[in-house]
Amino acid sequence: MKLTHFINGEQVSADTPFDSLNPSNTDDVVASYPAGGPAEVEAAVAAARGAFPAWSAASPELRSDLLDRVGATLMARGAELGELLAREEGKTRAEATGEVMRAARIFKYFAGEALRRHGQTLESTRPGLDASTWREAVGVYGLITPWNFPIAIPAWKTAPALAFGNTVVLKPANPTPAIAHALATIIHECGAALNVPKGIFNMVLGQGGVGSALVDHPDVAGISFTGSQAVGAKVGIAAMARQARVQMEMGGKNPLVVLADADLDRAVQIALDGGFFQTGQRCTASSRVIVEDAIHDRFVAALAERAKALKVGPALDPATQVGPAASDSQFEQNLRYVGIATGEGGRLVTGGERLSLATPGYFMSPAVIADTNPDMRINNEEVFGPVVSTIRARNYKEALEIANRGNFGLSAGIVTTSLKHARDFRRNVRAGMVMVNLPTAGVDYHVPFGGTRGSSYGAREQGFAAVEFYTQIKTVYVGD
Ligand SMILES: NC(=O)C1=CN([C@@H]2O[C@H](COP(=O)(O)OP(=O)(O)OC[C@H]3O[C@@H](n4cnc5c(N)ncnc54)[C@H](OP(=O)(O)O)[C@@H]3O)[C@@H](O)[C@H]2O)C=CC1
Numbered sequence: 001m002k003l004t005h006f007i008n009g010e011q012v013s014a015d016t017p018f019d020s021l022n023p024s025n026t027d028d029v030v031a032s033y034p035a036g037g038p039a040e041v042e043a044a045v046a047a048a049r050g051a052f053p054a055w056s057a058a059s060p061e062l063r064s065d066l067l068d069r070v071g072a073t074l075m076a077r078g079a080e081l082g083e084l085l086a087r088e089e090g091k092t093r094a095e096a097t098g099e100v101m102r103a104a105r106i107f108k109y110f111a112g113e114a115l116r117r118h119g120q121t122l123e124s125t126r127p128g129l130d131a132s133t134w135r136e137a138v139g140v141y142g143l144i145t146p147w148n149f150p151i152a153i154p155a156w157k158t159a160p161a162l163a164f165g166n167t168v169v170l171k172p173a174n175p176t177p178a179i180a181h182a183l184a185t186i187i188h189e190c191g192a193a194l195n196v197p198k199g200i201f202n203m204v205l206g207q208g209g210v211g212s213a214l215v216d217h218p219d220v221a222g223i224s225f226t227g228s229q230a231v232g233a234k235v236g237i238a239a240m241a242r243q244a245r246v247q248m249e250m251g252g253k254n255p256l257v258v259l260a261d262a263d264l265d266r267a268v269q270i271a272l273d274g275g276f277f278q279t280g281q282r283c284t285a286s287s288r289v290i291v292e293d294a295i296h297d298r299f300v301a302a303l304a305e306r307a308k309a310l311k312v313g314p315a316l317d318p319a320t321q322v323g324p325a326a327s328d329s330q331f332e333q334n335l336r337y338v339g340i341a342t343g344e345g346g347r348l349v350t351g352g353e354r355l356s357l358a359t360p361g362y363f364m365s366p367a368v369i370a371d372t373n374p375d376m377r378i379n380n381e382e383v384f385g386p387v388v389s390t391i392r393a394r395n396y397k398e399a400l401e402i403a404n405r406g407n408f409g410l411s412a413g414i415v416t417t418s419l420k421h422a423r424d425f426r427r428n429v430r431a432g433m434v435m436v437n438l439p440t441a442g443v444d445y446h447v448p449f450g451g452t453r454g455s456s457y458g459a460r461e462q463g464f465a466a467v468e469f470y471t472q473i474k475t476v477y478v479g480d
């Protein structure tokens with residue numbers, strides 16, 4: 001399959017020198033894609049800018065209809081797109097189909113948001129005046145999205161941008177262009193059926209330079225980025241240098257605290273789910289498990305046993321519970337971190353090995369690394385793979401203190417039957433999202449998503465919070 005850019009309502013063909021590979025079988029080329037660069041970004045931004053006046057002035061009903069139609073189409077094609085997603089990214093078919101359905105629901109949610117007016121009417125402090133706020137569209141948004149949720153994250157950035165009257169240039173992740181292309185095709189077909197202005201949604205493919213050209217473009221009013229801290233830092237500096245709006249989601253080192261009063265089986269299931277499903281490739285993954293002394297040895301033994309029993313295999317094999325790493329570089333990073341952790345003195349209880357299966361792929365056995373301490377690199381740097389470290393804590397107080405260390409602050413969880421500790425944790429853990437008796441990963445689409453400290457920057461994403469980033473407030477005073 002040869003992929004194209006989408007610029008000004010047209011599919012723009014070009015040579016396709018880059019391949020997207022199936023990480024479950026690297027002999028299988030899923031798609032080839034073009035090497036877009038500054039020229040394509042220029043054309044896409046010009047198209048988005050050209051479409052902005054008409055789209056921002058369009059009836060909210062039209063915007064709602066478009067998003068609803070995209071959502072319905074995604075839903076109807078969930079199984080087929082789920083298969084493509086699993087083949088290209090490596091998550092299991094169930095995880096991939098679930099993600100497509102989530103993307104569909106996000107579009108449907110924002111179809112509703114498009115119809116809501118988010119302004120306020122206030123009493124003026126001066127007699128005879130009315131004061132009100134009005135939320136208006138901002139302009140062209142540049143969206144740089146990652147490969148680990150290659151349809152849900154483009155959906156949760158694109159849908160609010162379009163809902164509130166903005167136009168979009170999407171730069172999807174390099175390992176997963178085919179599923180992004182499928183989404184772009186659906187947006188275009190639905191847009192054409194409703195006769196929306198051409199150019200409201202554009203997509204440029206390519207590696208090395210597309211993202212930065214978008215961030216640096218003077219006509220791009222806002223940038224939303226999800227990815228690594230290192231790239232996020234560059235995006236933030238470049239966007240702020242020209243006073244563009246910017247929002248960044250940059251991962252985590254999410255602590256899961258397991259207290260001695262927890263039900264052991266339940267705690268192990270929560271850690272397993274949070275740490276290993278979707279191959280640990282979630283910014284919300286439960287990658288540091290902090291276990292109270294009294295339950296520690298039993299918990300680590302049980303977690304290792306359950307992790308060892310997980311079936312690692314090709315994404316589309318129905319028996320598979322843990323798919324491959326999404327890319328060669330992510331695979332090598334996962335294996336490297338197992339070595340870093342054991343080199344620092346961590347004890348590899350299970351996994352962490354390259355697996356040779358029937359097809360050439362990026363398969364690794366889920367790793368549990370015990371006896372780590374909070375200062376080790378394994379507890380401070382995001383691995384983004386099926387690697388869970390455990391840390392022993394004397395009591396709840398120490399567990400909380402450890403949970404609050406480090407530079408990240410995305411999601412944090414606690415497993416306990418103590419209401420007192422659960423309440424204290426909710427108040428005092430330094431994270432944007434808190435989970436009680438749940439894995440740190442797995443979120444709803446209609447509530448805000450985001451973290452504190454090094455995990456996130458700027459306004460929250462998703463749900464009712466998205467209006468903040470994708471609109472600007474105009475304050476209006478009316479006299480007699
Ligand atoms: N928070 C999360 O959910 C995620 C976190 N990650 C973390 O990031 C690590 C690396 O993943 P990787 O896939 O390399 O992703 P990166 O975070 O490094 O981002 C790569 C993307 O950013 C763009 N980009 C690179 N440099 C710039 C720049 N200066 N300005 C604007 N855009 C730029 C690239 O576009 P171009 O090719 O055009 O340069 C590409 O689309 C993972 O191991 C994981 O730890 C990854 C995915 C999701």
Ligand SMILES: O=C(O)CCC(=O)C(=O)O
Pocket residue numbers: 148149226281282283284440441442443
């Ligand atoms: O945990 C989730 O459901 C969302 C995680 C996420 O957004 C991410 O990993 O980028």
